[in-house]
């Protein structure tokens with residue numbers, strides 16, 4: 001099957017720092033793929049490159065057959081390439097509904113603000129925030145701010161969703177709830193790339209794992225292949241961890 005999103009030899013340098021180096025991979029329609037690697041490996045930079053936040057130093061990003069390497073963030077959103085941010089920063093004075101409506105409009109909701117509000121309400125209901133739609137965003141707890149962030153990107157009607165540490169700072173039961181939502185989003189046919197530090201979590205949802213280390217893609221395979229990969233064990237997992245999380249099948 002052809003990839004819905006494909007990166008070809010993508011690189012990004014910040015001055016002398018090579019944040020992403022010659023990375024190539026494709027995401028197939030409907031896949032859930034985990035993106036892992038140590039702090040500073042280049043994961044967030046990669047998401048920024050795919051969504052037009054950073055310009056490419058080299059390489060190509062192909063989305064639905066189109067070269068989108070020079071797009072701006074709003075164009076990415078309008079094409080159906082949405083992302084969440086690692087640090088969740090809603091507009092604090094605006095209501096929860098207004099925050100998500102802004103996402104819908106940014107994503108190009110046909111019919112402007114009214115249609116945006118309708119889409120926003122539907123996504124708020126979906127993530128379980130329908131009852132606080134008219135509260136100021138500043139009143140939300142961290143787990144609910146994460147849900148708001150998710151609703152905002154869903155209101156853009158994405159076909160590919162890039163999730164940057166949506167579970168960071170959540171407790172075990174909040175993570176379970178977030179994972180259920182991710183599975184439901186995948187059930188809509190959305191292709192998902194999830195950046196996640198908790199291996200237990202990433203292994204529970206991912207069909208495939210990508211591993212970045214010093215900006216380079218050092219592994220791309222099934223969770224079992226990746227967990228047993230010697231380079232990944234040395235760069236990220238550590239031997240004890242790899243043994244503990246060896247996955248069956």
Ligand SMILES: Nc1ncnc2c1ncn2[C@@H]1O[C@H](COP(=O)(O)OP(=O)(O)OP(=O)(O)O)[C@@H](O)[C@H]1O
Pocket residue numbers: 014017018019037038039040041042043044045046
């Ligand atoms: N705007 C920037 N200017 C300069 N250097 C940057 C910029 N953004 C990222 N970097 C550098 O690029 C490298 C990759 O950073 P990045 O944030 O993508 O890693 P990460 O894998 O997402 O890390 P973490 O898991 O800690 O979030 C790091 O060395 C970082 O300092």
